Amino acid sequence: MGSYTEKSREELLALKEETDRAYEEFKAKNLALDMSRGKPAPSQVDCSNGMLKEMTDYHTEDGVDVRNYGILDGIPEIKKLFSDLLDIPKERIIIGGNASLNLMFDAMMRLYVFGTMGEKPWGQLEKVKFLCPAPGYDRHFTISETLGMEMIPIEMTSDGPNMDQVEKLAAEDEAVKGIWCVPKFSNPQGICYSDETVNRLASMKTAAKDFKIFWDNAYGVHPVFEDVEVKNILDACEEAGTKNRPYYFFSTSKISFPGAGVSLVAASDENIAEIKKIMNAQTIGYDKINQLRHVQFFKDAQGLRRHMQVLADCMKPKFEIVLNTLEKELGGSGLISWENPKGGYFVSVDVMPGCAKEVVRLAKEAGVVLTGAGATYPYKKDPKDANLRIAPTYPTVEELQQAMDLFCICVKKAGIEKMLQD
Amino acid sequence: MGSYTEKSREELLALKEETDRAYEEFKAKNLALDMSRGKPAPSQVDCSNGMLKEMTDYHTEDGVDVRNYGILDGIPEIKKLFSDLLDIPKERIIIGGNASLNLMFDAMMRLYVFGTMGEKPWGQLEKVKFLCPAPGYDRHFTISETLGMEMIPIEMTSDGPNMDQVEKLAAEDEAVKGIWCVPKFSNPQGICYSDETVNRLASMKTAAKDFKIFWDNAYGVHPVFEDVEVKNILDACEEAGTKNRPYYFFSTSKISFPGAGVSLVAASDENIAEIKKIMNAQTIGYDKINQLRHVQFFKDAQGLRRHMQVLADCMKPKFEIVLNTLEKELGGSGLISWENPKGGYFVSVDVMPGCAKEVVRLAKEAGVVLTGAGATYPYKKDPKDANLRIAPTYPTVEELQQAMDLFCICVKKAGIEKMLQD
Incomplete structure (x- = not known):
C-alpha cells in the first residue's frame, strides 16, 4: 500500500x-x-487443572504436614524446583504468597520502614527517586507512585534500558535509590536485556549506598517463539562486588494459576537474612498446601x-x-x-x-x-x-x-x- | 494434700x-x-480434609473464573459467609491471604509509611507506644518490637484489660497509638471481654487522633465448653462516634488449615477505602481458589x-x-x-x-x-x-x-x- x-x-x-x-x-x-x-x-x-485434583499426600519429603503451621520460607521441594529452574542456590530463595507483586510491595515497604544494611529508612528521606525504564509494567509504577517516589522514565533500547542514562543518574544523585527491571521478554516490548546491560547494572557506580535493582523476572521461562538466555543479575552482582544490590522476583502467576500461584524473592545471603528477620514478624509462613500442589503437579524444573x-x-x-x-x-x-x-x-x-x-x-x-x-x-x-x-x-x-x-x-x-x- | x-x-x-x-x-x-x-x-x-477434594467448579456465582486474575478484596460468597458469621456488613470486609497475622503486620506498615486519615505517618514520629494487655499473644508483641514501638504492658482482669490503666495512658500520652486485643477466649487466658470493657475501649478519650484498636478475633467462633457473646467492636465504635478506631481481624487458621486458611480485615467505610487504595498497589488479589474452596466446603456460616x-x-x-x-x-x-x-x-x-x-x-x-x-x-x-x-x-x-x-x-x-x- x-x-x-x-x-x-x-x-x-x-x-x-x-x-x-x-x-x-x-x-x-x-x-x-x-x-x-x-x-x-x-x-x-485449563492446562493446569491437574492441580485441582484431590490431594491425597500432604506431607513434605521431610514429613512436615503442609496443612499445619510452620516453615517460614517455603517447603524444601518447591525451593529445589525453583533453584533448578532459575539456577539460584536454594538458600537464597524465600517463597512468598500467591503473587510476586506482593513481595515487591513488601520489599519496598521494608525499605521505607526499616531501611537496609544500616542505611536510613527511605520513609525518613526528603526525596526518593526511582528509575523507570519505559514503556514498562504499570503495576511497578503504581507501587512507586503510591509511595510518593519521583519516577524518572528511562528510554528502552533493544538491549534493555538505556544504560548511559541509567549510569549517569545513579552516579550523580544519591536520591536515586533503584530501578525497576523486567529483564526477559519485558512488559510490554518483549525485550531481553543483553549481557552488557546486566553487567553494567551490576557494576555501575551508585551515589546511594542502598541502590536496589528490583529484578522482576516475570517471564523468565516464557518463550513463545524462541528462548533467550538472560544473564542472572545475582551472579552478575556477585562478580561485580555488589551482591546486596538486587532483589530477584519470580512467580508462577503465568505458569499455573494467575490468582493462585507461588512467588519467590531471591537475594544475597545478607539480604535474605535481613528479609527473614522482618518476615518472621509478618507471617508464620505462606500457603504450603499450594506450594506442595505445585510440586506434585510439575514434579521438577524439567516438568515445568x-x-x-x-x-x-x-x-x-x-x-x-x-x-x-x-x-x-x-x-x-x-x-x-x-x-x-x-x-x-x-x-x-x-x-x-x-x-x-x-x-x-x-x-x-x-x-x-x-x-x-x-x-x-x-x-x-x-x-x-x-x-x-x-x-x-x-x-x-x-x-x-x-x-x-x-x-x-x-x-x-x-x-x-x-x-x-x- | x-x-x-x-x-x-x-x-x-x-x-x-x-x-x-x-x-x-x-x-x-x-x-x-x-x-x-x-x-x-x-x-x-483431618476434619477439614474435604477441602482437599478435587475442585470441579471454579467459578463464582457471578461467573468469575477464580483461577485467573481479578477481584482485589475477595469473592462475594466468602464475604457473605464471613458477614453472616461475624455479623459485619460485607462492604466492611476485605479478604486477605492465608493468615490474619500478615494483615495485622501490613496494617501496621501502612500506618508507619502512609499514616491514616491525614495524620503523620508513625514512621516519622520520635516515639510510638502501644498498649499490650499481658499475658497476651507473643506474635502481636513481636510485630510491635520489630517496629521499635515501646510496649506498655496492661494488666489483664477477668473482664479484659484493666480499663482504668488503658484509659489513663490513652488519654494522657499522644505517643500511645493503640492497643492489641484478643477479645474472645483470649490467648492465653481464655478471657472474654465484658460489654463494659468493649464500650470503654470504644468511647474512651485518646490523646492520639489516630489511636488504633487492633482487634484480633482469632477465637471468635471457637468455644470448647460454652460459647460467650462478645460485643462487636465495630458496632461499639459506631455507637461511640469513633468508627475509624478499630481494625477487626479474623481468619480460618484454626478453623480449616493453619497453613492455608483465609483471613479478613474489617473496618469502617472510610478505613476500608483507605486500605483498598494502598492494597491496590500491593496485590491484584489474594488466592481466590482457596476462598472458593472454603465456601464449597463450609457452604455457609451455619456449616462453619x-x-x-x-x-x-x-x-x-x-x-x-x-x-x-x-x-x-x-x-x-x-x-x-x-x-x-x-x-x-x-x-x-x-x-x-x-x-x-x-x-x-x-x-x-x-x-x-x-x-x-x-x-x-x-x-x-x-x-x-x-x-x-x-x-x-x-x-x-x-x-x-x-x-x-x-x-x-x-x-x-x-x-x-x-x-x-x-
Missing part, C-alpha cells in the same frame, strides 16, 4: 472515506472484547519447562495473528512500528505521535477494550502519546483476529485524521 | 524427695513432646459453626485432661492458680513467682517442650516469672496426660525448691 506519510491530501481523503466505512461496519458488529490485561485465556489456564511448551503452543497462534495482521494491514504504512517479541505476554506498538489515546478511544467505541494509552509510562504519561500494549492471550483466536482487524482500522483512521489536521 | 505454703521445712524436704523421685522416673521415659505452640492436632486438621462443634468435640477431652490434672495434682496446693477457659486454644497458669522459667527448664529436660516462660509478655519479660501457657491441642490424649503429669511434678519440684531457698 505504500507509506501513508507520502500520500497527497486527496489520496488521504479517499483513504479516510474507506477507513471510516470499514470502522462503521465494525461498530455494527457489537463486539465486546477485553484485551486490556495480560490475562491467560481459560483454555490456557514442558508445561511452558504446552502454554507456548496455545499462545503462538495468537502472537502470529497480531504480528501477521500488523504486517499485512500496516506494514510499510509509516503509521506504526512494533517489536517482534520472542516470548512474554505482549506486543508493544508505537503509533503516530499523538494518536495512541485516539486509537484506544476508537477501539473502545467499537467494542474492544485495549490497555489504556499511557499505562506503560510513569504517571500514565506517555510524552509522545504513541505507545500501546497489545495483550493477545485472553481472547480466542477468532475474537483476536476480529480485534486486530479493528485495531488496524483504528490505527489508520487515527493516523489519517492526524495527518489531515497537521 | 493441703497448701504447700503452710508446710514445715521437714515436710517440704520429704515432699522434695518424693517429687525428685517421680521426676527422675519421668526422665527415664524419654518423652519427646512439643506443647510449645497452639497447633491443632493432625486428627483435628457445625464444623467448629466437631473441632470442639476433638479438643474438649484435652482441655479436661489439663484442667482435671491441675485440680487433682495441684488444687489447693498454693503452688499455682489458673483460669478455666470456656473456649479458645490455651490454658494459662500462674506458678509461684520466680518459678516459671524453672518449670519450663525442668519439663524440657524431661522431654516436654512448653511455650517459653515470659513469651506471653512484651519483650518476653514476665515481671513475676510466673505465667505459663499450656497448649493442649497438638498432642494426643495419651501424650497430653503424660505431659500434664510431668508438668505438675515440675511445678511441685520448682515450688518446693523455691520455698526451701527462701
Whole structure:
C-alpha cells in the first residue's frame, strides 16, 4: 500500500472515506472484547487443572504436614524446583504468597520502614527517586507512585534500558535509590536485556549506598517463539562486588494459576537474612498446601519447562495473528512500528505521535477494550502519546483476529485524521 | 494434700524427695513432646480434609473464573459467609491471604509509611507506644518490637484489660497509638471481654487522633465448653462516634488449615477505602481458589459453626485432661492458680513467682517442650516469672496426660525448691 506519510491530501481523503466505512461496519458488529490485561485465556489456564485434583499426600519429603503451621520460607521441594529452574542456590530463595507483586510491595515497604544494611529508612528521606525504564509494567509504577517516589522514565533500547542514562543518574544523585527491571521478554516490548546491560547494572557506580535493582523476572521461562538466555543479575552482582544490590522476583502467576500461584524473592545471603528477620514478624509462613500442589503437579524444573511448551503452543497462534495482521494491514504504512517479541505476554506498538489515546478511544467505541494509552509510562504519561500494549492471550483466536482487524482500522483512521489536521 | 505454703521445712524436704523421685522416673521415659505452640492436632486438621477434594467448579456465582486474575478484596460468597458469621456488613470486609497475622503486620506498615486519615505517618514520629494487655499473644508483641514501638504492658482482669490503666495512658500520652486485643477466649487466658470493657475501649478519650484498636478475633467462633457473646467492636465504635478506631481481624487458621486458611480485615467505610487504595498497589488479589474452596466446603456460616462443634468435640477431652490434672495434682496446693477457659486454644497458669522459667527448664529436660516462660509478655519479660501457657491441642490424649503429669511434678519440684531457698 505504500507509506501513508507520502500520500497527497486527496489520496488521504479517499483513504479516510474507506477507513471510516470499514470502522462503521465494525461498530455494527457489537463486539465486546477485553484485551486490556495480560490475562491467560481459560483454555490456557485449563492446562493446569491437574492441580485441582484431590490431594491425597500432604506431607513434605521431610514429613512436615503442609496443612499445619510452620516453615517460614517455603517447603524444601518447591525451593529445589525453583533453584533448578532459575539456577539460584536454594538458600537464597524465600517463597512468598500467591503473587510476586506482593513481595515487591513488601520489599519496598521494608525499605521505607526499616531501611537496609544500616542505611536510613527511605520513609525518613526528603526525596526518593526511582528509575523507570519505559514503556514498562504499570503495576511497578503504581507501587512507586503510591509511595510518593519521583519516577524518572528511562528510554528502552533493544538491549534493555538505556544504560548511559541509567549510569549517569545513579552516579550523580544519591536520591536515586533503584530501578525497576523486567529483564526477559519485558512488559510490554518483549525485550531481553543483553549481557552488557546486566553487567553494567551490576557494576555501575551508585551515589546511594542502598541502590536496589528490583529484578522482576516475570517471564523468565516464557518463550513463545524462541528462548533467550538472560544473564542472572545475582551472579552478575556477585562478580561485580555488589551482591546486596538486587532483589530477584519470580512467580508462577503465568505458569499455573494467575490468582493462585507461588512467588519467590531471591537475594544475597545478607539480604535474605535481613528479609527473614522482618518476615518472621509478618507471617508464620505462606500457603504450603499450594506450594506442595505445585510440586506434585510439575514434579521438577524439567516438568515445568514442558508445561511452558504446552502454554507456548496455545499462545503462538495468537502472537502470529497480531504480528501477521500488523504486517499485512500496516506494514510499510509509516503509521506504526512494533517489536517482534520472542516470548512474554505482549506486543508493544508505537503509533503516530499523538494518536495512541485516539486509537484506544476508537477501539473502545467499537467494542474492544485495549490497555489504556499511557499505562506503560510513569504517571500514565506517555510524552509522545504513541505507545500501546497489545495483550493477545485472553481472547480466542477468532475474537483476536476480529480485534486486530479493528485495531488496524483504528490505527489508520487515527493516523489519517492526524495527518489531515497537521 | 493441703497448701504447700503452710508446710514445715521437714515436710517440704520429704515432699522434695518424693517429687525428685517421680521426676527422675519421668526422665527415664524419654518423652519427646512439643506443647510449645497452639497447633491443632493432625486428627483435628483431618476434619477439614474435604477441602482437599478435587475442585470441579471454579467459578463464582457471578461467573468469575477464580483461577485467573481479578477481584482485589475477595469473592462475594466468602464475604457473605464471613458477614453472616461475624455479623459485619460485607462492604466492611476485605479478604486477605492465608493468615490474619500478615494483615495485622501490613496494617501496621501502612500506618508507619502512609499514616491514616491525614495524620503523620508513625514512621516519622520520635516515639510510638502501644498498649499490650499481658499475658497476651507473643506474635502481636513481636510485630510491635520489630517496629521499635515501646510496649506498655496492661494488666489483664477477668473482664479484659484493666480499663482504668488503658484509659489513663490513652488519654494522657499522644505517643500511645493503640492497643492489641484478643477479645474472645483470649490467648492465653481464655478471657472474654465484658460489654463494659468493649464500650470503654470504644468511647474512651485518646490523646492520639489516630489511636488504633487492633482487634484480633482469632477465637471468635471457637468455644470448647460454652460459647460467650462478645460485643462487636465495630458496632461499639459506631455507637461511640469513633468508627475509624478499630481494625477487626479474623481468619480460618484454626478453623480449616493453619497453613492455608483465609483471613479478613474489617473496618469502617472510610478505613476500608483507605486500605483498598494502598492494597491496590500491593496485590491484584489474594488466592481466590482457596476462598472458593472454603465456601464449597463450609457452604455457609451455619456449616462453619457445625464444623467448629466437631473441632470442639476433638479438643474438649484435652482441655479436661489439663484442667482435671491441675485440680487433682495441684488444687489447693498454693503452688499455682489458673483460669478455666470456656473456649479458645490455651490454658494459662500462674506458678509461684520466680518459678516459671524453672518449670519450663525442668519439663524440657524431661522431654516436654512448653511455650517459653515470659513469651506471653512484651519483650518476653514476665515481671513475676510466673505465667505459663499450656497448649493442649497438638498432642494426643495419651501424650497430653503424660505431659500434664510431668508438668505438675515440675511445678511441685520448682515450688518446693523455691520455698526451701527462701
